[in-house]
Amino acid sequence: KRSWAEPYKIKMVEPVRMISREERQEAIEEAGYNTFLLRSRDVYIDLLTDSGTSAMSDRQWAGMMLGDEAYAGSENFYHLEEAIQKFYGYKHVVPTHQGRGAEHIISQLMIKEGDFVPGNMYFTTTKLHQELAGGTFVDVIIDEAHDPENEHPFKANVDLEKLERLIEEKGADRIPYVSIATSVNMAGGQPISLGNLKKVRELTDKYDIPIIHDMTRVAENAYFIKQREPGYEDVPIKDIVHEICSLTDGATMSAKKDALVNIGGFLALNDEELFKLAQNMVVVYEGLHTYGGMAGRDMEALAIGITESVEENHIRARVGQVQYLGEKLLDMGVPIVKPIGSHGVFLNARKILPHLSQDELPAQTLAAALYVDSGVRSMERGVVSAGRNHETGEHNYPELELVRLTIPRRVYTQAHMDVVAESVEAVYKNREEITGLEFDYEPEYLRFFQSRFKKR
Numbered sequence: 430k431r432s433w434a435e436p437y438k439i440k441m442v443e444p445v446r447m448i449s450r451e452e453r454q455e456a457i458e459e460a461g462y463n464t465f466l467l468r469s470r471d472v473y474i475d476l477l478t479d480s481g482t483s484a485m486s487d488r489q490w491a492g493m494m495l496g497d498e499a500y501a502g503s504e505n506f507y508h509l510e511e512a513i514q515k516f517y518g519y520k521h522v523v524p525t526h527q528g529r530g531a532e533h534i535i536s537q538l539m540i541k542e543g544d545f546v547p548g549n550m551y552f553t554t555t556k557l558h559q560e561l562a563g564g565t566f567v568d569v570i571i572d573e574a575h576d577p578e579n580e581h582p583f584k585a586n587v588d589l590e591k592l593e594r595l596i597e598e599k600g601a602d603r604i605p606y607v608s609i610a611t612s613v614n615m616a617g618g619q620p621i622s623l624g625n626l627k628k629v630r631e632l633t634d635k636y637d638i639p640i641i642h643d644m645t646r647v648a649e650n651a652y653f654i655k656q657r658e659p660g661y662e663d664v665p666i667k668d669i670v671h672e673i674c675s676l677t678d679g680a681t682m683s684a685k686k687d688a689l690v691n692i693g694g695f696l697a698l699n700d701e702e703l704f705k706l707a708q709n710m711v712v713v714y715e716g717l718h719t720y721g722g723m724a725g726r727d728m729e730a731l732a733i734g735i736t737e738s739v740e741e742n743h744i745r746a747r748v749g750q751v752q753y754l755g756e757k758l759l760d761m762g763v764p765i766v767k768p769i770g771s772h773g774v775f776l777n778a779r780k781i782l783p784h785l786s787q788d789e790l791p792a793q794t795l796a797a798a799l800y801v802d803s804g805v806r807s808m809e810r811g812v813v814s815a816g817r818n819h820e821t822g823e824h825n826y827p828e829l830e831l832v833r834l835t836i837p838r839r840v841y842t843q844a845h846m847d848v849v850a851e852s853v854e855a856v857y858k859n860r861e862e863i864t865g866l867e868f869d870y871e872p873e874y875l876r877f878f879q880s881r882f883k884k885r
């Protein structure tokens with residue numbers, strides 16, 4: 430089996446710097462032990478997120494020069510609309526500045542006070558917008574998804590019994606839609622199978638409940654279907670993506686991930702009436718319905734990015750790099766979420782720091798320790814990200830207490846992955862020395878972005 434390399438070569442580089450350990454210790458204290466509050470210039474390898482951090486292609490950059498910055502009717506909008514209709518199959522497109530812009534609109538439109546929104550595990554902004562609209566998120570993902578060691582190949586599958594029980598218990602009229610994410614971020618970048626999605630479709634059709642698809646990383650999910658689901662080995666990624674979308678009634682997308690742009694998003698809907706309502710809301714919150722908070726040039730780059738995102742060699746290289754890092758860490762004996770995810774490798778902070786209770790914020794602590802060791806920035810995906818129960822005010826204590834090493838698309842080389850793995854190994858070897866953190870400042874919403882912590 431011959432080696433295989435990325436299907437591109439580098440045409441432009443952006444120098445990065447490595448500051449000293451002393452400077453990194455100062456920087457993390459300055460940032461209140463929150464990696465979101467570090468300055469980019471103090472970060473060596475930035476694995477905080479794959480959101481908006483990917484490299485655009487020369488074609489996308491060329492598209493930036495074709496920005497039709499007309500306020501209304503920009504040519505770039507129609508190119509974006511065509512790309513979404515062609516690759517995703519949805520009829521109507523409402524552009525937004527990024528994913529949460531679309532989540533805000535669809536939540537306000539479809540959810541009424543006291544509703545329940547079932548979904549395959551929560552995502553932070555998605556759940557918050559459902560709550561702000563008066564709804565309650567209900568997790569209907571299979572139990573295996575909450576077990577980092579479980580190697581189920583499709584951990585994002587829906588537990589159909591859980592879903593049907595909820596519908597029977599609450600009544601279909603209090604379930605505005607089922608929220609299905611392709612490649613579930615908080616479970617460790619795990620896919621749903623087409624077989625399961627078809628069963629979800631059958632069940633929701635029985636009760637006439639729509640499915641709204643969070644398609645932020647749909648191409649990565651399609652890649653795992655091609656790798657793991659019988660019958661799809663020879664089906665092109667773009668056809669799998671199209672089939673996934675065809676089983677849903679609409680979608681929100683943060684285009685900052687799979688679609689390879691630094692800003693952008695949209696809401697896509699098949700229902701004409703809902704589309705008109707969404708179009709009317711977008712002008713209140715995002716911008717005219719033909720730009721929705723994006724410049725014309727951004728929409729052009731996005732239309733091109735969508736085309737590139739479903740290209741076989743691109744997605745194979747993208748997911749392949751994540752698998753490479755994950756395999757290295759498994760070989761080093763570092764506890765990570767299995768199977769290895771699509772957009773990142775998730776360290777099992779609870780298992781790495783068993784001497785810390787969840788109240789000592791193990792994932793937050795581990796992310797800070799990793800940064801001090803090497804300048805590698807990661808993101809907390811544990812109790813801090815889970816926030817507080819919006820009724821009781823108590824912390825939500827998730828099963829999964831993870832640190833996400835999120836790989837931007839087409840940015841880092843294999844050498845960077847090797848440096849990251851060695852740093853994780855060094856911190857892992859020294860794990861007994863690590864002591865916990867506590868909150869110093871905690872904002873009301875999405876606290877993981879802006880909280881500050883201190884050593885206990």
Ligand SMILES: CC1=C(O)/C(=C\N=C(/C)C(=O)O)C(COP(=O)(O)O)=CN1
Nearest residue numbers: 478480527528529552554614645683685
């Ligand atoms: C699955 C999913 C996401 O992962 C997501 C944003 N994710 C971020 C920022 C991340 O770091 O994973 C969003 C929100 O998108 P936005 O960051 O507003 O463009 C929606 N769905």
